[in-house]
Amino acid sequence: MNCWIRSALALGIMVMIGARCWADDRIDFRTDVLPILTKHGCNAGACHGAALGRGNFKLSLFGSRPVDDYDAIVRQVGGRRVNGVRPENSLLLLKPTEQLAHGGELRFDVDSDAAQTITRWIAAGARFESDRRLVDVSVHPPQVTVGAVGQSIPLKAIAQFSDGTTRDVTAYTILAPDDAAALSVQDDGGSVQVLRPGSHVLVARYINRVQPIQIRAPIGDAALEVESDEQSDESIGMIDRSVNQMLVDLRLPASPKTDDEAFLRRVTLDLTGRLPTLQQRRAFQDDRRNDKRKRWIDRLLESEAFSRYWTSRLAEWFRVRSQNNDQKATEAYRDWLYRSIQDRVGFDDLVQQMLTATGDTHQVGPANFYRTAPGGRPTAELVSEVFMGSRMRCANCHDHPLDRWTQDDYHGLAAIFATVQSGPVVRLDSTATTTHPVTLQPAVPQIPGGRRLATDQPMVQTFSRWLVDDGNPYFAKAAVNRMWKHMMGRGLVDAVDDFRQTNPASHPELLQHLADDFVANGYQIRKTLHLIANSDAYQRDSVANSQNQHDDRFYSHALRRPLSPSVLADAISDVIGIADDYSAWGEIDRAIDLVDGAVQVPSLAVLGRCDPKAICTPDDGTSTGMSTMLHLFNGELLNDRIDATRGRLRACRDANMTAMQTVEQIYAAALCREPMENEKAFWVTHLDQADDQAAFLEDVMWAMVSSREFATNH
Structure with a gap:
């Protein structure tokens, strides 16, 4: 081999070796530079990641x-x-290093x-390397239970x-506790210390990927076993x-099972929105x-009262x-919901009927x-929150x-519903669309998660089939979580419309089950309500013990839940024995039948019903606010009817009941119990005086x- 050939071969080998070293050593913008910017907050919402950026620099x-x-x-x-000539003079370095x-x-x-990596990237040509x-x-471990408060947990993130x-x-992963008073990220950036007992969430972020880490620390001091009754139904078990x-x-001790009277009141309110009558209470007491x-x-589940109440729910x-005070359309909507519940239409079929319905809203x-919520974007937000439990509106900007x-997910879904023209008559217009704010072009219709739809197909029908498909990971969970929240006072995912990776379920296996x-x-x-109502978790006493009194999410005792304004209004009418007047809103004799959220009802407004001009969720209106209590103390709602x-007071007098017997009946009607001994003594003393x-x-x-x-329901 002559000298020239040897030299050429050697040079080729050197080039190959150099290329291989560069390939192994190259710095990639996506996976090397972006993690630095994310780790140090450069593209966070408070900095250049804001909607308009900062300092004329938007990421x-x-x-x-x-x-x-x-x-x-x-x-x-x-x-x-x-600055490719002098990388160290690049603004990308000079600014963050101050x-x-x-x-x-x-x-x-x-x-x-971080600075050295960015310098090397710029020196190598600031390539994208896509x-x-x-x-x-x-991130490991994804879930851990520590032995005691104060313990530190090392974490490792693998991309x-x-x-x-x-x-x-790990070095470029951001660890952010949901509650800084419960968890503390250590100076090494790769471990976290538990500061408070309970179940806590640590959010780990690498670039734009997030993973929640669930960390638990015992609340009680001693190990324990929680007993429950043997259940014949495996799902209840x-x-x-x-x-x-x-x-x-x-190590959180559970309260015992509640007594029959408290159970009767609780479950009757939850399933029918009604207080148990005196006759029902007596029959339940006599049942051995x-x-x-x-x-x-x-x-209760078979009753007409259930269908009426769950129409309201x-x-x-x-x-x-209602829109433009179109009461006839609202009545058609209410009557359809009622018939669907009475006829046991599956929730999937019910929702699919709503999403695919067109025609005269007085008839359909x-x-x-x-x-x-007329319009593509408002409808997309409504659908995602109610049927997927997801606040997709956060992806608008x-x-x-x-x-x-x-x-793309948000505006793709909005594009699907932009084809629905709402009004007294609902119809489809396949040519309608909505504008994507980034491209300023018509948004491409797509199923959340990325599947694009052709504009020549019935997109709403395609979406509805995807939504209610048995394999959909959102629909069934969102529905059962709302039912759990109604019965238990707190969702397994809370809030019920905020399913996301960084807000995991308190009991993920239970939610999936x-x-x-x-x-x-x-x-x-x-069926789902039957399972929950029969469980020991639902039937626990609301009286907390010294160790579980601060528990508001693990169901060691029943949570006291304020009655909704409509249920409270009906309960007041039942106890007083004088119905409120709802005749101005149709043939309605109970507040729960006033399903139109746009109607202004003075008696319900004072009990905390959502302002008709506002958009509220079912949990927004409660009956325990200061305004409500002041009206109950000195307002027309009670003073004009007692x-x-x-x-009831007249009926007790006509039945020749004594004053104390009347008091006992008021207790039975309102609280489903007799006065306790100290209460009896109090009333006897004051009645004598x-x-x-x-x-x-x-x-x-x-x-x-x-x-x-x-x-409250307790």
Whole structure:
């Protein structure tokens, strides 16, 4: 081999070796530079990731749009942000290291690994290197229970890339506790210390990927076992095993099962929105069968009162509101909901009927759904919150900062519903669209998650089939979570419209089990409510003990829940024995039948019903605010109807009942119990001292229906 050939071969080998070293050493904008900017907050919402950016420099929130970020850094402002000749003089380095004045103050030191990596990237040509993409990030451990407060937990984040490589990215992973008083991220950036007992969430973010870490620390001091009754129904048993295991992990003792009278009042209010009558109370007391609670639950679920009340509940979930005072359309909507519940239409079929209905809203009840929030974007937000439990509206202006939803998801869904023309007659217009704020072009219709739809197909029908499909990961969970919240006072995911990775369920296995059971049983609302009502978790006493008194999410005792304004209004009428007048709003005799959220009803307004001009969720209106209490103390709602010559007080007098017997009946009607011994002694003393017992009994009635015990379900 001659000298020239040897020299050429050697040079070729050197080039090959150099190329291989560069390939292994190359710095990728997506996976090397963006993590630095994210870790140090440069693309956070408070900095350049804001909707309008900062200082004429805008980055996508948490690096969600790498191509746009690369363009902003390398090509905008005449390329002054990177200096290929003298990389150390690049604005991308001078500003965050505060060598030049920087509104965001010091982000990292000039001799830090972050600064060196950016310098090397610029020196190598500030390439995009788009062939390597982030596929997934996993943080270990994903869930941990520590032995005691004060313990520290080391964490490790591993990123997986599209080229098959993995990397330890702990140093560039942001750890952010949901509650800074419960968890403290240590100076090393890779471990967290538990500061407070309970169950806490730590959010780990690498670039735009997030993962929640659930960390638990025992609340009690001693190990314990939580006993529960043997359940013949495996699904009911699953509820109690899941709840009880959490209590064991937290060493949180459970309150005992509540007594029959408290159970009767609680479950009757939850399933029918009514107080149990005196006759029902007596029959339940006289029933000596071991399964009488189960029998009573079944009876309530079969009742007409259940259908009426759950018509009201679904109307609140769906935010039923008349448009332009079109009461006839609202009545058609209400009547359709009622018939669907009576006929046991599956929740999936009910929702699909609403989403695909068109026609005259006076005749086609479900078509009124599209009159609730007219327009593509408002409808997309309503659908995502109610039926997917997701606040997709957060992805309107930028990709959702705490969830998977992108602007394309939001505006793609809006484009689907833009084809629905709402009004007295609902119709489809396949040519209608909405504008994407980034491209300023018509948004491309797509199913949330990325599947694009052709504009020549019936897009609303396609979306509705996807939504109610048995394999949909959102629909069933969102529905059962709302039912759980109604029965238990707090959702397994709370708030019920805020499902996201960074807001995990308190009991994820239980949520999945309830959803699977819901699907397996044909999306029957009654079936899920039956499971919950029969569980020990539901039937626990609301009286907390010294160790579980601060528990508001683990179901160690029943939570006291304020009655909704309509249920409270009907309860007041039942106890007083004088109905309120709703004739101005049709043939209605109970507040729960007033499903139109746009109607102004003075008696319900004072009890906390949502302002008709506002958009409220069912949980927004409660009956325990200061304004409500003042009206109960001295307002017309009670003072004009509590009268010894009418209603229950008159009936007691006509039945020749003594004053104390009347007091006992008021207790039975309002609280479903007899007065306790100290209460009896109090009333006996004051009745003996009263100059006018009839007037005093009016005061007793007033005190009862304005009490906190009466205004809550416990």
